[in-house]
Amino acid sequence: MPHQNLQVRLAARPVGLPKDSDFEIIERPIDEPGDGQVLVRNVFLSLDPAMRGWMDDRKSYLPPIALGDVMRGLTAGVVESSHHPDFAVGDAVQGALGWQQFAVAEAHELTPIPEGVPLNVALGPLGMTGLTAYFGLLDIGEPKPGETVLISAAAGAVGSVAGQIARIHGCRVVGTAGSEDKCRWLIDELGFDAVINYKTVDDLHGALAEACPKGIDVYFDNVGGEMLDAALRLLRFRGRVVLCGAISQYNATEPPPGPAHYLSLLVNRGRMQGFIVFDYQKRYAEGVEKLGGWLAEGKLRYREEIVDGLENAPRALLRLFDGNKNGKLLVRISQG
Amino acid sequence: MPHQNLQVRLAARPVGLPKDSDFEIIERPIDEPGDGQVLVRNVFLSLDPAMRGWMDDRKSYLPPIALGDVMRGLTAGVVESSHHPDFAVGDAVQGALGWQQFAVAEAHELTPIPEGVPLNVALGPLGMTGLTAYFGLLDIGEPKPGETVLISAAAGAVGSVAGQIARIHGCRVVGTAGSEDKCRWLIDELGFDAVINYKTVDDLHGALAEACPKGIDVYFDNVGGEMLDAALRLLRFRGRVVLCGAISQYNATEPPPGPAHYLSLLVNRGRMQGFIVFDYQKRYAEGVEKLGGWLAEGKLRYREEIVDGLENAPRALLRLFDGNKNGKLLVRISQG
Numbered sequence: 001m002p003h004q005n006l007q008v009r010l011a012a013r014p015v016g017l018p019k020d021s022d023f024e025i026i027e028r029p030i031d032e033p034g035d036g037q038v039l040v041r042n043v044f045l046s047l048d049p050a051m052r053g054w055m056d057d058r059k060s061y062l063p064p065i066a067l068g069d070v071m072r073g074l075t076a077g078v079v080e081s082s083h084h085p086d087f088a089v090g091d092a093v094q095g096a097l098g099w100q101q102f103a104v105a106e107a108h109e110l111t112p113i114p115e116g117v118p119l120n121v122a123l124g125p126l127g128m129t130g131l132t133a134y135f136g137l138l139d140i141g142e143p144k145p146g147e148t149v150l151i152s153a154a155a156g157a158v159g160s161v162a163g164q165i166a167r168i169h170g171c172r173v174v175g176t177a178g179s180e181d182k183c184r185w186l187i188d189e190l191g192f193d194a195v196i197n198y199k200t201v202d203d204l205h206g207a208l209a210e211a212c213p214k215g216i217d218v219y220f221d222n223v224g225g226e227m228l229d230a231a232l233r234l235l236r237f238r239g240r241v242v243l244c245g246a247i248s249q250y251n252a253t254e255p256p257p258g259p260a261h262y263l264s265l266l267v268n269r270g271r272m273q274g275f276i277v278f279d280y281q282k283r284y285a286e287g288v289e290k291l292g293g294w295l296a297e298g299k300l301r302y303r304e305e306i307v308d309g310l311e312n313a314p315r316a317l318l319r320l321f322d323g324n325k326n327g328k329l330l331v332r333i334s335q336g
Numbered sequence: 337m338p339h340q341n342l343q344v345r346l347a348a349r350p351v352g353l354p355k356d357s358d359f360e361i362i363e364r365p366i367d368e369p370g371d372g373q374v375l376v377r378n379v380f381l382s383l384d385p386a387m388r389g390w391m392d393d394r395k396s397y398l399p400p401i402a403l404g405d406v407m408r409g410l411t412a413g414v415v416e417s418s419h420h421p422d423f424a425v426g427d428a429v430q431g432a433l434g435w436q437q438f439a440v441a442e443a444h445e446l447t448p449i450p451e452g453v454p455l456n457v458a459l460g461p462l463g464m465t466g467l468t469a470y471f472g473l474l475d476i477g478e479p480k481p482g483e484t485v486l487i488s489a490a491a492g493a494v495g496s497v498a499g500q501i502a503r504i505h506g507c508r509v510v511g512t513a514g515s516e517d518k519c520r521w522l523i524d525e526l527g528f529d530a531v532i533n534y535k536t537v538d539d540l541h542g543a544l545a546e547a548c549p550k551g552i553d554v555y556f557d558n559v560g561g562e563m564l565d566a567a568l569r570l571l572r573f574r575g576r577v578v579l580c581g582a583i584s585q586y587n588a589t590e591p592p593p594g595p596a597h598y599l600s601l602l603v604n605r606g607r608m609q610g611f612i613v614f615d616y617q618k619r620y621a622e623g624v625e626k627l628g629g630w631l632a633e634g635k636l637r638y639r640e641e642i643v644d645g646l647e648n649a650p651r652a653l654l655r656l657f658d659g660n661k662n663g664k665l666l667v668r669i670s671q672g
Binding site for chain 2: 059060061224229243244245246249255256257258259260261262263265266267268269270271272273274275276279
């Protein structure tokens with residue numbers, strides 16, 4: 001076992017897209033777990049758009065990452081040593097253990113990964129990614145069979161799961177994505193009813209109106225900006241807008257304009273509502289069971305991209321924002 | 337009884353604030369009621385900000401008023417002749433009978449006004465005005481005792497009722513208004529906990545933050561624009577934004593910007609929801625009973641301005657938008 005712990009720390013608050021100098025990559029001695037604590041070797045790090053927000057010095061649902069702190073992030077790994085009866089060496093676990101090779105955690109900070117669930121899947125469709133789609137779409141969106149559900153960033157980690165859950169619930173599912181490959185995947189593999197390549201359409205509102213001829217009952221928004229505004233214009237009576245994310249805005253250096261057509265919510269008696277998956281902790285088991293069942297039955301598919309090496313995580317993070325990755329983005333920190 | 341019916345018709349679609357030439361004031365012979373129909377003499381016309389939206393050629397919760405049609409509007413009046421067993425000459429009724437002295441209506445278009453309720457009150461705190469405040473605040477806003485409720489256009493017809501209902505429900509009530517007189521009335525007569533004269537503050541967000549030190553649990557929005565955005569910034573965990581109106585935008589000739597801080601809904605798991613009072617028709621009796629009880633107990637106060645003469649209605653409509661009227665605005669079409 002090595003004695004050094006490679007870590008990625010936040011060195012500076014990014015302005016716009018994060019750059020190399022916003023991160024510091026250092027080695028520190030591995031901490032010793034104390035009484036009741038567990039030492040985990042991280043195998044995979046999940047890269048998520050929300051991380052960009054955590055790097056800003058702004059009030060949010062979690063405190064900002066402090067300058068000099070290890071970057072916050074969800075990981076899946078293996079117990080290296082344990083001073084807690086619930087965890088044994090070799091156990092697979094996940095938690096918010098950060099961008100580092102090793103982490104000392106309290107037992108309550110760890111969630112066991114059931115046998116047979118690969119670590120990457122535990123961070124993807126059966127982890128926060130899948131649960132975000134599950135609770136956001138079903139609890140906030142409340143889709144009913146036959147309704148039209150629009151998903152933006154539909155080929156992304158969360159969007160692709162949300163769209164498939166809507167399909168499983170008997171909805172007409174329309175997705176937006178930024179490449180022909182993604183659009184083909186959504187139609188051919190995931191069973192979306194219609195897709196829009198937002199990068200090649202001249203008239204986004206017109207394209208959405210054509211793909212959603214009856215209007216939009218549920219809009220699951222991952223991107224914000226122009227897409228949110230166009231979707232609001234097409235909202236149906238009692239339509240729901242699920243605010244899951246706003247990836248088009250996270251690197252903005254000027255405050256982006258808000259959705260000008262928000263009064264569509266008034267005219268159509270609609271609602272726009274935000275959520276954070278952490279609020280559903282008490283119901284994670286329900287979500288994992290459902291998602292696991294659909295995965296096992298082949299009703300839920302996913303894809304992922306794995307970047308090797310923790311030192312490559314800062315550059316990999318940018319791939320969330322350039323539109324060129326496919327599905328879930330993970331960093332392999334060590335061999336499982 | 338006169339033979340002529342003075343009417344105000346929509347002559348042109350307004351651009352910005354309506355001007356005289358957007359209306360046509362004409363006399364027509366009074367229609368004869370047919371079988372099952374009722375002839376009503378209008379006594380009061382309610383002037384409401386929503387009317388401005390009905391004058392635009394735009395999809396909304398009601399079809400636009402057609403060019404050449406009598407202006408749409410709620411009135412209270414007296415039955416002049418009746419061919420329906422439910423209505424007798426002299427009965428007090430209300431309905432969407434339009435900007436005219438006389439109207440022929442089907443029985444189902446009329447609502448009886450109970451004995452003892454003055455016609456002006458039936459259009460104000462006990463009518464759509466009061467019911468809008470009642471259902472919007474309680475059903476969409478769901479205020480709980482001790483919560484902070486912010487009301488914009490708080491001295492207006494709907495806002496003043498909404499604020500008092502919030503106070504009756506044990507909330508801390510903060511209002512915004514556009515004159516010192518209005519602010520004094522809200523504090524001294526209606527029991528608001530704090531008020532902001534938005535016309536004299538330099539820093540709206542700062543003033544709101546001071547008046548709502550714990551943040552905002554419920555924002556009842558009548559104005560939109562900068563006020564909505566400032567309120568969103570102060571939204572608390574699980575806060576609710578009730579979209580009742582957006583009077584700052586109705587006369588805009590360029591699309592106004594949307595609320596830039598809408599992501600506060602995500603961070604705080606908030607919701608922003610629109611409603612239209614007409615959806616609550618089945619529960620009007622409940623609302624009228626509650627509002628009537630509070631009025632009788634002196635817990636609910638109101639004020640109104642009455643403009644004499646239907647021919648003055650077009651100019652009076654502008655008073656909704658110049659910030660100089662106090663409370664409910666009515667036009668007296670004939671003597672009750």
